[in-house]
Amino acid sequence: MIKVQPEDFDVGAELAALRQGRTDVGAVASFIGVVRDVAGPGELSAMTLEHYPGMTERQLAGLEAQALARWPLDRVLIIHRFGRLLPGDQIVLCAATSSHREAAFEACAFLMDWLKTKAPFWKLEEVDGQASWVAAKQDDENAAARWQTPVSKAAKNKT
């Protein structure tokens, strides 16, 4: 399931909904991204996330389909916020349910790495009263590239 929204989300309620009615799911892995007040030498006062409506949903749905095809997952959830956020605010939630914890962990890492490099979001940071666009990081490209190598043991368990 994909949600792109300005509103905050309740992690407990979202994870409970993800496994509702399923007693055969043994593993729920999740990742929550949060706004930090650290921005280089300065202190970040706010961050505004812009996105490309339409393409964002399309890319996230494709990402969800790829994760479901690659690992033996039951369900996938991606929630990504946009708009103006403050330090401590939640930005993103990725979760995957599976009978196997390796698959759930790996799928979450995959989702986050690909979100960082494929989902059309841009961060505008406000530091000391100055707004500037965040530059993309090569580290994020490198992290995403690891998923292009042959599938892991956890992924191979998919039948």
Add this chain to the structure above:
Amino acid sequence: MKLLYFSWMRDRVGMAAETVWPPEDVTTVGQLITWLAQQSSSHAAAFADPSIVRCAVNQEYARAEEAVGPDDEVAFFPPVTGG
């Protein structure tokens, strides 16, 4: 052809969207970028370094050699920074 700009591409071009009618010999993303860069000093500034400009045609990532046509929605933006 409908164009969309995001993040600092929008700041540099000075608008979020525009409709353009490129000449018929503009058939690829790369050719469109070259043509757009000649349209104004703002466009020239936005497309000054094409290596840091990403493109989507009809909401799918597109490389310089990929085709564009009059009915397409073409978006230009910097490398993404979500998550």
